[in-house]
Amino acid sequence: MVGPAPGGGSPLENANPLIYRRSGERPVTAREEDDELPDSIDDREIFDLIRSINDPEHPLTLEELNVVEPVRVKVNDAESTVVVEFTPTIPHCSMATLIGLSIKVKLIRSLPERFKVDVHITPGTHASEHAVNKQLADKERVAAALENSHLLEVVNQCLSARS
Amino acid sequence: MLQEEEVTHLVLFYENRLKDHHLVIPAVLQGLHALSLCEVLAPGLAVSVLKAIFQEVHVQSLPQLDRHTVYSIITNFMHTREEELKGLGADFTFGFIQVMDGEKDPRNLLVAFQIVCDLILKDYVLGPFVEELFEVTSCYFPIDFTPPPNDPHCIQREDLIVSLRAVLASTPQFAEFLLPLLIEKMDSEMQSAKLDSLQTLGACCTIYGQKELQEFLPSLWSSLRREVFQTASEKVEAEALAALHGLSACLSRSVLSSDTEDLLDSFLSSILQDCRHHLCEPDMKLVWPSAKLLQAAAGASFRAGHRITSSIVPLLLEQYNQHPQSSQRRTILEMLLGFLEVQQKWGHEDEEESALLCSRAPLCSVLFSALTDPSVQLQLVGIRALTVLGTLPGLLAPPDVQLVVDHLTRLVLHADDSQSCVAAMEAAGSLAPIYPGAFSGRMVQRLAEELQSEREEEGRRSMQSLRARCLQALAAVSTHPGIVHETIPVLLQCLRQVPKGNVPARACDVVAVCQSLQQVAVQCQRDTESCWYYHQTVVPCLLAVTVQAAMQENAHSPLGKLLLEEEVLSAMVPVVSAASAHLCPELAAQSVSQLVPLFLDGEVSFLPQDSFPCPFQPFQGGQHVAAQRRLVALLMAFVCSLPRNVLIPQQDRLLQELLALSCSCDCPFTATAAAKCFAGLVNKYPAGQQLDQLLETAVSRMEAGLAEGPLRSQALALLLWVTKGLVLRYHPLSSRLTDKLLGLLGDAELGPAVADGFSLLMADSPDVLHKGCHADVRIMFRQRFFTDSVPKLVQGFHTAGPGVKANYLKGLSHVLNHLPRPVLVTELPTLLSLLLEALSCPDHVVQLSTLSCLQPLLLEAPHVMSLHVDTLVTKFLGLTSSPAMAIRIAALQCVHALTSLPVPVVLPYKPRVIRALAKPLDDMKRLVRKEAVVARGEWFLLGSPGR
DSSP: OOOSSSSSOOOSSSSSOOOOOOOOOOOOHHHHHSSOOOOOHHHHHHHHHHHOBBSSSSSSTTTTTTTOOOEEEEEEETEEEEEEEEEOTTTOTHHHHHHHHHHHHHHHHSSOOOEEEEEEEETSSTTTTTHHHHHHHHHHHHHHHSSSSSHHHHHHHHSSSSO | OHHHHHHHHHHHHHHHHTTGGGGGGGHHHHHHHHTOOTTOOOOHHHHHHHHHHHHHHHGSSSOOOHHHHHHHHHHHHHHHHHHHHTTTHHEEEHHHHHHHTTTTHHHHHHHHHHHHHHHHTTOOOOOGGGGHHHHHHHHTTTTOOOOTTOOOOOOOOHHHHHHHHHHHHGGGGGGGHHHHHHHHHHHOOHHHHHHHHHHHHHHHHHHHHHHHHHHGHHHHHHHHHHHHHOOOEEEEEEHHHHHHHHHHHHHHHSSOOTOHHHHHHHHHHHHHHGGGGGGGGBBTTHHHHHHHHHHHHHTTTTHHHHHHHHHHHHHHHHHHHHOHHHHHHHHHHHHHHHHHHHHHHHHHOOOOTTTGGGGGGHHHHHHHHHSSSSHHHHHHHHHHHHHHHHHSHHHHHHHHHEEEEEEEHHHHHHHHHHHHHHHHHHHHHHHHTHHHIHHHHIIHHHHHHHOOOSSSSSSSHHHHHHHHHHHHHHHOOSHHHHHHHHHHHHHHHHHHHHTOOOOOOOHHHHHHHHHHHHHHHHHHHHOHHHHHHHHHHHHHHHHHHHHHHHHHGTTTHHHHHHHHHHHHHHHHHHHHHHHHHHHHHHHHHHHHHHHHHHHOOOTTSSSOOOOOSOOOOSSSSSOOOOHHHTTHHHHHHTTSSTTTSSSOOHHHHHHHHHHHHHHHSSSSSHHHHHHHHHHHHHHOOOOHHHHHHHHHHHHHHHHHHHHSSTHHHHHHHHHHHHHHHHHTOOTTTHHHHHHHHHHHHTTTTHHHHHHHHHHHHSSOOSSSSSSGOOOOTTHHHHHHHHHHHHHHEEEEEEOOOTHHHHHHEEEEEEEETTOOOHHHOOOHHHHHHHHHHHTTOOOHHHHHHHHHHHHHHHHHHOHHTTTTHHHHHHHHHHHOOSSSHHHHHHHHHHHHHHTOHHHHHGGGGGHHHHHHHHHGGGGHHHHHHHHHHHHHHHHTTTTTTOO
């Protein structure tokens, strides 16, 4: 479901991309340290889950490339839904599906099972937006993609903590 | 011992045997090796032996051990017969080349590389064989060797890399062959080859000159540039920058003859040409790599720095003005800061020639505009850049200095963001010693005015925070003796105002003043004179206000009470302690002769206040002395911080009074202060009969107090502190006292307090009995205490009744928590079973401290922990649903740490752990969910491709 893997010696599609500043760690509030008070899952918490995902091509995070932004993350804790829109750096980016898959896998691994996770491309920012969205929404295809050990390897690399 | 003649015969015999059947060769070589160690070898024989070996033996067809013997013979002769061997000329070099050509064994290579190094460094004649010698060694570059598992020879890849690098980078003669090889390997895909090439290039730069580099500079630059522009690895980037720094330094160093072109100039020009334009695109990815390249080259020498700075700084200033967005401006300013820091390295060289001199005015105006920008990030970088600029000589004109001080004062007082405010204070602290006049005249005065003024119109909260900022800033700026003389009176004035009651006071206000005073004290410690001024001014003032308050307490004045609160007195303790710890002995003696009589005899004459309503008698029995007794805390801060060689007058009387007070006072604060003071003095008391007697008295009082009565906990505090004082100095009585404590763990009433006391024994206490106050602290006291007490703790645990078992576990947890990791790892196998049991103990303190003990062990001793993986997984997962958040977090961190055990050990648990961690993902606390996400993510990667 994804094009050629990165790192095969081919030149980068976008060698000098725009980069954005990383937001700092979320400061811990006194409320969060209180044993008794519940903290609901909010947009920032979801954004913190995905902002440090590595780009498959660049040694940069999705946040630094502005592929994911806090305003494009919506969560409703009560109704257990999460919606994430991501923006490929260029409209023909061949990595769009891979990036979407990484975000989706990260959220599935990190959120309670009750959540329904919707990951799609920001409308109007990619040439084959519709096709990519369809693949990402299809549970069976996502599951099948993760059976492919090569693809799983690339996704895991995107999700590994940078040493 | 052999005679010279006998040796000659033997040598000739062995040389002839080299021509013999190949089966005898190993034995012959053994013989020659023994002879090569003889001191009485006749001149000429070494050469003939080597010639015979070179001629008759095909070394590379021998087994490894015999080849090693040949290398050893050569090494021996090179050590003892250097002149003779050099007589052989290039033949020796050629012979050796043939010997080592094709060598494969890493053990032999290490020796052979050493021989080549010696050949070059000791100036043997290489003759026409330079290229051959290079070929025969460089064919191993880059080293690609993985030691076999269970290798008994312990040769690491790194050993070979280092010794080969020493050969390759040993002579400029190799340059024409080596540089193309390095360029080729840098361009390869393998990261290890890249790293090795870059590091070798760096090593070469220390011995090469212009001549060697000239031809290759363009290709070297383009390879280095590519590594920094495109690499994904920070390590490669760092090495490439280091190599560029080396190249630039090498070119700067070379002496020019009159007709050659200055290569440094053209090299820097090409760097500037390739990098400069990227600096104009502050949003793009290449901006930082370009800046780093330029800074690496600029940092190599004054000349390089001058050339690059004078080209880049004006450009960046111009770019700053062209880019109005604050995020872009911040990037530009951060780069500018980097170049200023480079300049700082050479700033002292020549003031007149500084490359920044001509951009001084625009530079200042850019930095000032950053300080007034609404963006906090921009302000922060601006402050840092100004600090660097201020340390460069001659770059801030006096009017600019005043402007800087005014800006910093404004930020300190009015910045909306606390980060800017803190940064401005730090900047003031680092610039104040350079421009003391400007800071004391403008900033200190302004802060003092702010503190005095009472503005009603603003809200109380903003008043509070403004006051806090002024206090912090006064402390931060006190980094110069002249300024200290002005800030201390202001701070003390704030303190004196409290009892007079013109400000509605709270304890935290006084504490804030004390914190500032403490910071000043720490900053004064380096300077004897400031230190004495500080001590003389601050300590009597603190005592005067508190003594006054203690006497007024009877009148129930609320403000006086404030000064005697535990929180306030505890904040004064570090002030007095810091003011006293660094006094020189004479001055300390002077001060102690006033302070001790104050407490023992009520001598108030040295205090700045002259009339007190009643006598000061903290140690006398009396009706209203409870308040006065609290000031023992200040006495403790003073006498326990003095250097050990200062004699304390009436020490024995003082000790008796303290002992009595600690056992008889019903106020825990006073009793503990007296106990600490007693323990602090006992720790420094010279060993001998007097000390033993003193301790006997103390022990009998403690025993009496512990036996029964309302003051048991006071007696326990005394026991704990005295034990600590003695454990620290390895006093023999300490083990008796420790046993007493261990016995008390089984006490139903005191047990839990004793268990907590173990943390007091092991931890560094903040106010007494630490290195800073000159206590007698042996470095290994924790290990020693561990060895002495842990077997008893374990035994006690097994024999104790069910109600008190937890006390032993808690005590053990505290001891283990403070033990250095390496010791813990070696002691672990005997204790692990107990720790695992501790995980099931319902006490939260025990659980938490056990988890925090196990977590680092999982990372550092994976093999020992692997044996218990089943129990660990079960217990950790169980604790992830503990009612206490801190325990859930610690348990999840342990579950995370489990992934660092060997994969085959933990892999079978993967499905179970992943399933179990789904629950904490929905924990009600965010901090717990965060740890669960990290741990679960790591478990998903376990045994999966791409980890």
